[in-house]
Amino acid sequence: MPAGAVLEACGLGKSFQVGKRVVTALGGVDLQVRPGAVTGLIGPDGAGKTTFMRLAAGLLVPDAGSIHVLGLDSTHDALAVQAALGYMPQRFGLYEDLTVQENLDLYADLQGVPRAARGARYAELMHMTGLAAFTRRLAGRLSGGMKQKLGLACTLVRAPRLLLLDEPTVGVDPVSRRELWAIVDRLVQNEGMSVLLATAYLDEAERCAEVILLHDGRILDQGSPAAMSARMAGRTWAAAQRGTRQRELQAQLDGRPGIVDALVQGEHVRLITTAAAPPQGLAGEPDIVVRALPPRFEDAFVDLLRGGRDRQMHRVDMSGGTRDAGGDARDPVIRVAGAKRRFGDFWAVAGVDFEIRRGEVFGLLGANGAGKTTTFRMLCGLLPASAGHLDVAGVDLRRAASKARARIGYMSQKFSLYGNLSVAQNLDFFASAYGLDGPQRRQRIEWALAEFALGAAGDQLSGDLPLGYKQRLAMACALMHRPEILFLDEPTSGVDPIARREFWQRINALARQGVTVMVTTHFMEEAEYCDRLAIMAAGRILALDEPAALKAAARSAEQPEPTLEDAFIRLIEAAAVAEAA
Amino acid sequence: MSKANLKPPQVAAAGNKERGGAGMRLGGLLRKEFLQIVRDPSSIAIAFVMPIFLLVLFGYGVSLDADHVPVAVVAAAPSQDSADFLAVLQGSHYFAARPMASMPAAEQALRQGEVSGIVRLRSDFSRQMRQAGGAPIQVVVDGVDANTARLVEGYVDGAWSTWLAAQAARRGGTLQMPVDLQPRIWFNGELKSRNYLVPGLVAIIMTLIGALLTALVMAREWERGTMEALMVTPASMSEVLLGKLAAYFALGTGGMLLSVGLAAWLFDVPLRGSFWILWGCSSLFLLAALGMGLTISTLARSQFVAGQIAIIATFLPAFLLSGFIFDIGSMPPVVQFITHLVVARYFVAIVQTLFLAGNVWAVILPNALALAVMAAIFLGITWRKSRKRLD
Numbered sequence A: 001m002p003a004g005a006v007l008e009a010c011g012l013g014k015s016f017q018v019g020k021r022v023v024t025a026l027g028g029v030d031l032q033v034r035p036g037a038v039t040g041l042i043g044p045d046g047a048g049k050t051t052f053m054r055l056a057a058g059l060l061v062p063d064a065g066s067i068h069v070l071g072l073d074s075t076h077d078a079l080a081v082q083a084a085l086g087y088m089p090q091r092f093g094l095y096e097d098l099t100v101q102e103n104l105d106l107y108a109d110l111q112g113v114p115r116a117a118r119g120a121r122y123a124e125l126m127h128m129t130g131l132a133a134f135t136r137r138l139a140g141r142l143s144g145g146m147k148q149k150l151g152l153a154c155t156l157v158r159a160p161r162l163l164l165l166d167e168p169t170v171g172v173d174p175v176s177r178r179e180l181w182a183i184v185d186r187l188v189q190n191e192g193m194s195v196l197l198a199t200a201y202l203d204e205a206e207r208c209a210e211v212i213l214l215h216d217g218r219i220l221d222q223g224s225p226a227a228m229s230a231r232m233a234g235r236t237w238a239a240a241q242r243g244t245r246q247r248e249l250q251a252q253l254d255g256r257p258g259i260v261d262a263l264v265q266g267e268h269v270r271l272i273t274t275a276a277a278p279p280q281g282l283a284g285e286p287d288i289v290v291r292a293l294p295p296r297f298e299d300a301f302v303d304l305l306r307g308g309r310d311r312q313m314h315r316v317d318m319s320g321g322t323r324d325a326g327g328d329a330r331d332p333v334i335r336v337a338g339a340k341r342r343f344g345d346f347w348a349v350a351g352v353d354f355e356i357r358r359g360e361v362f363g364l365l366g367a368n369g370a371g372k373t374t375t376f377r378m379l380c381g382l383l384p385a386s387a388g389h390l391d392v393a394g395v396d397l398r399r400a401a402s403k404a405r406a407r408i409g410y411m412s413q414k415f416s417l418y419g420n421l422s423v424a425q426n427l428d429f430f431a432s433a434y435g436l437d438g439p440q441r442r443q444r445i446e447w448a449l450a451e452f453a454l455g456a457a458g459d460q461l462s463g464d465l466p467l468g469y470k471q472r473l474a475m476a477c478a479l480m481h482r483p484e485i486l487f488l489d490e491p492t493s494g495v496d497p498i499a500r501r502e503f504w505q506r507i508n509a510l511a512r513q514g515v516t517v518m519v520t521t522h523f524m525e526e527a528e529y530c531d532r533l534a535i536m537a538a539g540r541i542l543a544l545d546e547p548a549a550l551k552a553a554a555r556s557a558e559q560p561e562p563t564l565e566d567a568f569i570r571l572i573e574a575a576a577v578a579e580a581a
Numbered sequence B: 001m002s003k004a005n006l007k008p009p010q011v012a013a014a015g016n017k018e019r020g021g022a023g024m025r026l027g028g029l030l031r032k033e034f035l036q037i038v039r040d041p042s043s044i045a046i047a048f049v050m051p052i053f054l055l056v057l058f059g060y061g062v063s064l065d066a067d068h069v070p071v072a073v074v075a076a077a078p079s080q081d082s083a084d085f086l087a088v089l090q091g092s093h094y095f096a097a098r099p100m101a102s103m104p105a106a107e108q109a110l111r112q113g114e115v116s117g118i119v120r121l122r123s124d125f126s127r128q129m130r131q132a133g134g135a136p137i138q139v140v141v142d143g144v145d146a147n148t149a150r151l152v153e154g155y156v157d158g159a160w161s162t163w164l165a166a167q168a169a170r171r172g173g174t175l176q177m178p179v180d181l182q183p184r185i186w187f188n189g190e191l192k193s194r195n196y197l198v199p200g201l202v203a204i205i206m207t208l209i210g211a212l213l214t215a216l217v218m219a220r221e222w223e224r225g226t227m228e229a230l231m232v233t234p235a236s237m238s239e240v241l242l243g244k245l246a247a248y249f250a251l252g253t254g255g256m257l258l259s260v261g262l263a264a265w266l267f268d269v270p271l272r273g274s275f276w277i278l279w280g281c282s283s284l285f286l287l288a289a290l291g292m293g294l295t296i297s298t299l300a301r302s303q304f305v306a307g308q309i310a311i312i313a314t315f316l317p318a319f320l321l322s323g324f325i326f327d328i329g330s331m332p333p334v335v336q337f338i339t340h341l342v343v344a345r346y347f348v349a350i351v352q353t354l355f356l357a358g359n360v361w362a363v364i365l366p367n368a369l370a371l372a373v374m375a376a377i378f379l380g381i382t383w384r385k386s387r388k389r390l391d
Helices: A049-056 A078-084 A100-110 A115-129 A144-155 A174-191 A225-230 A246-253 A297-305 A372-379 A397-405 A423-433 A438-451 A467-478 A497-512 A547-553 A564-580 B009-013 B022-039 B041-061 B080-091 B103-111 B125-129 B146-170 B194-223 B226-231 B237-266 B275-299 B303-320 B333-339 B343-356 B361-385
Strands: A007-018 A021-033 A038-042 A064-069 A086-088 A162-166 A194-199 A210-215 A218-223 A236-241 A259-265 A268-273 A288-292 A332-343 A346-357 A361-366 A387-392 A408-411 A485-489 A516-521 A532-537 A540-545 B069-075 B095-100 B117-121 B138-141
Touching: A007 A049, A021 A049, A021 A064, A021 A218, A038 A049, A038 A174, A049 A064, A049 A162, A049 A194, A086 A144, A100 A115, A100 A144, A100 B022, A115 A144, A115 A174, A144 A174, A162 A174, A174 A194, A174 A564, A210 A225, A210 A297, A218 A225, A218 A297, A225 A297, A236 A246, A246 A259, A246 A268, A246 A497, A259 A297, A259 A497, A268 A297, A297 A497, A332 A372, A332 A516, A346 A372, A346 A516, A346 A532, A346 A540, A361 A372, A361 A497, A372 A387, A372 A485, A372 A516, A387 A397, A408 A467, A423 A438, A423 A467, A438 A467, A467 A497, A485 A497, A497 A516, A532 A547, A532 A564, A540 A547, A540 A564, A547 A564, B022 B041, B022 B237, B041 B194, B041 B237, B069 B080, B069 B103, B069 B146, B080 B095, B080 B117, B080 B125, B080 B146, B095 B103, B095 B146, B103 B117, B117 B146, B138 B146, B194 B226, B194 B237, B194 B275, B194 B303, B194 B343, B237 B275, B237 B361, B275 B303, B275 B343, B275 B361, B303 B343, B343 B361
Parallel strands: A038 A194, A038 A210, A086 A162, A162 A194, A361 A516, A361 A532, A408 A485, A485 A516, B069 B095, B069 B117
Antiparallel strands: A007 A021, A007 A064, A210 A218, A236 A268, A236 A288, A259 A268, A332 A346, A332 A387, A532 A540, B117 B138
């Protein structure tokens, strides 16, 4: 092991049996983690991050290679490794029927922290996590962000030299996410701790001193995120065309020679070019304004995944995704006025109003518990409103919810597919559930297999499919009956940036044909793709506007170029202040 | 590498001389288990509410005895003799005798389930009784409930012979009987089914706590991700298991004491053997039950599957194949063979003997040995299978 490395893997390999498939979680990984810094292990779901963490903690035995932590062999000396490092699993095991203090006591006992040293350590941890006021509360009654901070405090009860954090910010609202990062930064600066942090959020990579890019069990690259972004210098551009919607422009530009990637980003389309020169062939087109953008980490990742080449890509046109809806494109298809929903004496939705036009992509953004899901369920006719008026596709949901349901498609976060049915059987089932039969059903299934590139997987059990395939299949199932309105509940959480781009290509293609799309997300990145956004907190809409306008409203002296996340946090904090007053 | 070398400089700098050892870890785990048991309604339900429910159900509700069984008595020609016999039946607590005028009426009542049997005395009852050979009586029983039918038959028979003997004695003679059968019932003189059902329940209740509850709480640790967090602490798997074992052993002992207490004081079941032997054998059985629960949890990591396996593999066999309700001796040979695999069978034999017969070593010793072997096997499997590994 080179001097100083706190973790070193050599030719590390691990595979698992999933159904009939053998999945290679890690295939020959070599890496080193620097001491006294945050190293990011970046990759989408299924890249092998959790497997790597578990191997490092001695919870799994590698098939090949070796892994050493703090000079100890994780495989043969597991107990010593576990005594030396701190590891916070993805779902940290808090005992929900124990209080905050009792959870801390348990982990202090297990870590052998002397009683005399506890008082000071507890005080420090509680101050750091802001949980001091809640020590007597049951862990099960904490919010998602607070649970995560308590998990971190339990892991840190005896300051370890190396801290492994497996996706600590998943399912955590942006405010808590910032706080968690502040804690991690403090640990590194004040206590000299080394941290290996796994995440699927590419924007978090930029906070790391060094990142390791993991994809399909292999390391794509390792280095400082700044250096990776710097390699992209001169290759990132913003394009905008007056009078053209960004997503139409994006569809035009994507896949052109010389363009690696085109992505809707607020008020422009972000382009990556194959060479350090402005995108070619745009000069002839009227009104397209191109300006240079500073590169960011995601550009480097996408460029790596695509091998730095432009693509002879499979054009997604999604024709046949919807029936010809007719009517004026400006008509509102969803009208919500004063909608409220109460559970007991708790108002999950405390009065929301909005209208969504045909062909619009409308985003609903908010922390857990903000009322997004309840609003969604009311709009899908799954939950009656306590008060107010909801009108979907011209149908009053109070009178004819089932009639409205025939015209909407719904894709849930959990991909509600039958895991022990094959891809074709799932499509067949959903087609029959929507009342399609005979040649119509056959034709729709053929359409779905072709349009979603599922043909090759038709006979496979859907439960055994990789995440990206499952997501495509779930979307195909939601579109079997050519709905006019598509509801998507956190559709892309966990999929890699390439799969996310393909997914949004399909969404955009559907929107161009007049399908109205309503999507919930806590991915700020994804919120940028929406035409308009509603930001929710505590059952109310705090702001509703185009992403660019929301960002503009958050502009201030100290933040001249706020991101959407900045705007979101600003709104939430302002609402909290107003509540306290 | 010794543990001292692993100590990070930060901890040493904070002025800590020593790192707490196994005692501290075990103490923490035990405290956690007890807090969880106290706060978790499902633990309380299985450990205390279920036992009381089962004891009350089996103590009061379920009875395999005949008690005030309704019986129709049809005397075709009422006489002093027939009234006399009716009085004997009415005096017995086994029967609720209802005189009826005619056979069709009695048959109707039997069909409608109002009575469980008919005793018919013919019109020549008094005359025949005084002749050699005696008077025949007819007994018709409802055979749907075979157990009650057999009891009615036997008790009417008994009441009839007692009455005949009494009649003969009154007339100054003795009844001529080829064989004088004088049955004596040992151990459960009153033939109360409660006296063997209630002790057997101790086995059922300890199976619930030891196997079902333990399998469920272990699976819950897997489901909620707490097991993974425990695994990356310095606590060894044996310590984690020992914490569970100790906590649920205590809970199971509590269930046992509750059941034995209720049996003795609420249901007046005699405890003829030694309480301390009962305690010792219960502990052996509890260890075997905990071993089964923990073995299940090494196979099933979801509460649903663990619960299913525990019910099918431990609870139902303890209920049906242990001799708790159904006599093993009257099962088909194949099933009898299978009962040897049912841990509860050995304990039911011990507990019924200790309660009703006393310290019969010839029963206790071999069964206790079987329990010890079973406990060792299941705890051994658990210990071998449980490693700090997720694959």
